[in-house]
């Protein structure tokens with residue numbers, strides 16, 4: 541398969557991180573996850589981390605210009621063949637991404653949108669546990685670790701993410717609806733949207749994404765899918 545430049549879009553808890561991890565491993569793509577980058581800055585207590593911590597704790601978006609700077613640097617570092625997981629999240633970020641890609645003469649090949657209803661999201665995020673050491677993600681209902689709350693990969697004690705409290709989940713969903721959902725239309729109009737039923741099981745969602753990517757029907761300029769998938 542050709543080298544793909546992809547965006548994974550969807551509400552909080554839709555499974556973007558889980559699926560981006562699986563698909564990036566299968567297709568040899570590099571994963572760029574602003575949420576993880578920002579959490580590391582907060583943990584390390586850097587100047588950027590101190591600036592963004594308040595937004596993240598409240599479930600609000602970090603200002604566009606900060607995120608765009610991070611993404612610009614990451615794209616420069618990793619080159620083509622990437623999955624942007626959780627970026628863009630506003631129309632301003634999407635336009636910023638268009639400018640970055642245009643300046644490099646790179647194409648965005650598809651935007652994988654994981655469609656999951658709110659009630660399923662609340663269930664998933666309430667049961668999510670993450671490994672603070674290696675970053676592995678679990679779900680105490682659908683994909684629990686083998687030993688209680690211990691990471692299968694590295695043995696660290698699993699934790700709940702600070703923004704997975706019910707009040708903050710509600711806020712993140714509100715922010716998603718207002719700021720991020722308009723991107724569905726933005727990318728649909730560009731002919732790039734690949735809509736996937738993200739409410740299915742983990743393996744089913746992975747296979748739907750794989751099939752959709754294999755079936756991408758490129759037009760002459762290789763400028764994204766010419767018919768809808770999912």
Ligand code: AP5
Nearest residue numbers: 552553554555556557558575602626664668678679741742
């Ligand atoms: P970020 O870390 O990106 O959080 P998010 O978008 O809210 O997404 P999540 O990581 O919560 O969920 P996910 O879709 O990756 O789902 P996951 O695979 O973990 O962002 C955090 C914060 O950083 C933001 O609030 C903001 O402040 C800031 N930020 C980040 N990017 C920004 C940007 N571009 N602009 C501005 N600010 C930004 O799955 C969730 C759970 O469900 C897991 O337990 C998993 O095991 C389970 N699960 C997944 N798929 C399935 C399935 N099919 N069936 C059953 N369970 C499943």
